[in-house]
Amino acid sequence: MRCEIVAVGTELLLGQIVDTxxxxxxxxxxxxxxxSHFQTKVGDNHQRIVSVLRQALDRSDAVLVTGGLxxxxxxxxxxxxxxxxxxxxxxxxxxxxxxxxxxxxRSRPMPANNxxxxxxxxxxxxxxxxxxxxxxxxxCPVGDKVIYAVPGVPSEMRTIVGAxxxxxxxxxxxNRGAIVxxxxxxxxxxxxxxxxxxxxxxxxxxxxxxATIAFLASxxxxxxxxxxxKADTIEAAQALLDAEEALARAVIGDxxxxxxxxxxxxxxxxxxxxxxxxxxxxxSVTGGLISARITNxxxxxxxxxxxxxxxxxxxxxxxxxxxxxxxxxxxxxELMALGARRVLDADVGLGITGxxxxxxxxxxxxxxxxxxxAVGESVTVDQLRLPxxxxxxxxxxxxxxLDMLRRRLLAS
Amino acid sequence: MRCEIVAVGTELLLGQIVDTxxxxxxxxxxxxxxxSHFQTKVGDNHQRIVSVLRQALDRSDAVLVTGGLxxxxxxxxxxxxxxxxxxxxxxxxxxxxxxxxxxxxRSRPMPANNxxxxxxxxxxxxxxxxxxxxxxxxxCPVGDKVIYAVPGVPSEMRTIVGAxxxxxxxxxxxNRGAIVxxxxxxxxxxxxxxxxxxxxxxxxxxxxxxATIAFLASxxxxxxxxxxxKADTIEAAQALLDAEEALARAVIGDxxxxxxxxxxxxxxxxxxxxxxxxxxxxxSVTGGLISARITNxxxxxxxxxxxxxxxxxxxxxxxxxxxxxxxxxxxxxELMALGARRVLDADVGLGITGxxxxxxxxxxxxxxxxxxxAVGESVTVDQLRLPxxxxxxxxxxxxxxLDMLRRRLLAS
Numbered sequence: 001m002r003c004e005i006v007a008v009g010t011e012l013l014l015g016q017i018v019d020t021x022x023x024x025x026x027x028x029x030x031x032x033x034x035x036s037h038f039q040t041k042v043g044d045n046h047q048r049i050v051s052v053l054r055q056a057l058d059r060s061d062a063v064l065v066t067g068g069l070x071x072x073x074x075x076x077x078x079x080x081x082x083x084x085x086x087x088x089x090x091x092x093x094x095x096x097x098x099x100x101x102x103x104x105x106r107s108r109p110m111p112a113n114n115x116x117x118x119x120x121x122x123x124x125x126x127x128x129x130x131x132x133x134x135x136x137x138x139x140c141p142v143g144d145k146v147i148y149a150v151p152g153v154p155s156e157m158r159t160i161v162g163a164x165x166x167x168x169x170x171x172x173x174x175n176r177g178a179i180v181x182x183x184x185x186x187x188x189x190x191x192x193x194x195x196x197x198x199x200x201x202x203x204x205x206x207x208x209x210x211a212t213i214a215f216l217a218s219x220x221x222x223x224x225x226x227x228x229x230k231a232d233t234i235e236a237a238q239a240l241l242d243a244e245e246a247l248a249r250a251v252i253g254d255x256x257x258x259x260x261x262x263x264x265x266x267x268x269x270x271x272x273x274x275x276x277x278x279x280x281x282x283x284s285v286t287g288g289l290i291s292a293r294i295t296n297x298x299x300x301x302x303x304x305x306x307x308x309x310x311x312x313x314x315x316x317x318x319x320x321x322x323x324x325x326x327x328x329x330x331x332x333x334e335l336m337a338l339g340a341r342r343v344l345d346a347d348v349g350l351g352i353t354g355x356x357x358x359x360x361x362x363x364x365x366x367x368x369x370x371x372x373x374a375v376g377e378s379v380t381v382d383q384l385r386l387p388x389x390x391x392x393x394x395x396x397x398x399x400x401x402l403d404m405l406r407r408r409l410l411a412s
Numbered sequence: 413m414r415c416e417i418v419a420v421g422t423e424l425l426l427g428q429i430v431d432t433x434x435x436x437x438x439x440x441x442x443x444x445x446x447x448s449h450f451q452t453k454v455g456d457n458h459q460r461i462v463s464v465l466r467q468a469l470d471r472s473d474a475v476l477v478t479g480g481l482x483x484x485x486x487x488x489x490x491x492x493x494x495x496x497x498x499x500x501x502x503x504x505x506x507x508x509x510x511x512x513x514x515x516x517x518r519s520r521p522m523p524a525n526n527x528x529x530x531x532x533x534x535x536x537x538x539x540x541x542x543x544x545x546x547x548x549x550x551x552c553p554v555g556d557k558v559i560y561a562v563p564g565v566p567s568e569m570r571t572i573v574g575a576x577x578x579x580x581x582x583x584x585x586x587n588r589g590a591i592v593x594x595x596x597x598x599x600x601x602x603x604x605x606x607x608x609x610x611x612x613x614x615x616x617x618x619x620x621x622x623a624t625i626a627f628l629a630s631x632x633x634x635x636x637x638x639x640x641x642k643a644d645t646i647e648a649a650q651a652l653l654d655a656e657e658a659l660a661r662a663v664i665g666d667x668x669x670x671x672x673x674x675x676x677x678x679x680x681x682x683x684x685x686x687x688x689x690x691x692x693x694x695x696s697v698t699g700g701l702i703s704a705r706i707t708n709x710x711x712x713x714x715x716x717x718x719x720x721x722x723x724x725x726x727x728x729x730x731x732x733x734x735x736x737x738x739x740x741x742x743x744x745x746e747l748m749a750l751g752a753r754r755v756l757d758a759d760v761g762l763g764i765t766g767x768x769x770x771x772x773x774x775x776x777x778x779x780x781x782x783x784x785x786a787v788g789e790s791v792t793v794d795q796l797r798l799p800x801x802x803x804x805x806x807x808x809x810x811x812x813x814l815d816m817l818r819r820r821l822l823a824s
Contacts, residue, residue, distance in 0.1 A: 012438075344727055
């Protein structure tokens, strides 16, 4: 079963918007066992959209089009699909009424263009839920093949694909029963290292076919391990998934920091909440990146006291009470952790100092980072040597420090 | 003149990597007046790469392939191009020698695979500068058309495209003389607002053809206005560009914050340096995002003292000396700016408080933000009402505050 992806929009070709939809869709298709051999970007041009759709339908079993479903004259995906199918567009009166009602509710006059969104090629089904009247999606059967059209707005696209397109594709792919998947988020181990640890189990699964394990490198955010299980019922698939997760966790160990939508910072905040501990930070090399990530977590207020970005050296001396002297040292990181905890009246202190570059500092090479953690009576310091540009060193230092804090909280 | 882009790599189809190369290339092609009607992603499969290249060559004047030039068995772009051209691959002895020398210099044995990178389809020219021996690019004339192959690694891709591909495309497009372009970075005005202001000049340029003006919406980072000028000599093109920039700046005004690679934070840091002023921040709603952006600028040390992330309310009272009471107020932002400046011993203080959501706070709705600036004797506060999710409110608040600081520094 093959599904080809077509992203419509001149702004994509001009580089004004990066086409992240196709990447997300490619990842989703793998979860229902559907291959995607080609992904094409095409501009808002009727003839070219038609030619791309015809070719995609010719060489694949399904075509998923994103974009071009809005109300303006540039939005011509509906017309292109009608041309490929050789059918007319008809107005779906229910959708038209919903659109009119929406404008009336806001006491705004409705530009006639907006009714374009109520047009549906004959033989296609409009997907109006969960976005009544707004750029609905289309499901268009073509013989034993199918064209899906979904909005280009990522949030709307994701909802309709999850609710309508993936289940329909799974059914067409002959996936009887249920497919469930879960992603383990890991940090601190390379993709090849994790793959080696799971190689035996992956070989066994290749024989039984009950589940699959895939790796997705996510740059500085670590390696994702996605487990997908199939069974006759959702309960049975879920049980398989739980069992595989347990096996995977047993070999990957505490490199697993979370599942699915967890982030390193959301996990740290959850651990602080569970343990009823408050946190304070003192950052130099990361300049506020750690507190910025922590404070993006909803519900962080009860556990995060605040942070001090002690960028100038004498701020470290004056505000955090470091003794005069070098500041890219293990001792400085330790005193910064203790200073943050004391000045901001927290249970846990995190201090971080280092050299982001481009030049060395205090004769320490670029990429040298010290992370201090003060938890209860215990104060620990770790030294890192991180690769990359200034920006990469700062990002690596940030997630490394958060991971150290996670491990210390788990052990406390 | 049309150039089609083909991105090769199974990891692109699976969504493990987002194809940002094609977007960047699409943007670059517009600077030399070349259209790109189709952009295709295809996996590491010989037959499918060949079919995509054949079709692209058929319907466009030039094809630009990225990726698949590395040393592994998965890297088969060279073979696919040879198949399209109907020619053999031959080893370029100079490149082979360079590769061997590189391994010898590191005293490492060279896997035989690495010599694959020295293979060149007959009739193609290997582009070895400025990356001797590493995944060189290829220029392959096909009748009056051409296939370019460049590495998938963005930094290498960009260098070769800028040095070799764009000049060759410009020459083929009949661009006699020189083309130069410059991007004005703007913030605080909508794309339609800027387009309206420049509409008259764009109409005039449509007639003369000496220069073009294009808009690129860059989300939270504002609207980019790219001016491109053509003339017989580089000096004449540069003079045209300077004249157009002056005209554009005259109508867009101080919404222009920088040019080309400038960022809002790099401009703020440059203004502080010029004025010999130091900065300190006190952040609540943005939680360190402002100091994190400021400290990513190379050379920030002399002007940035540090910041206080006063997340918990009583940290604002204790450390910044705010009186007990509400903290999402204009007065709080003002006192935070003054407190940051005093505690961190800086010339300029920036204080920011607000409600990022998801829930309201102190009866203030989500998106309410106050920014206080203390510069010299003057203290000002601005109130914002920002849209979006928690994360968007924080990002908007960050760049808004940096822009306010920029304007205050310009006026001081």
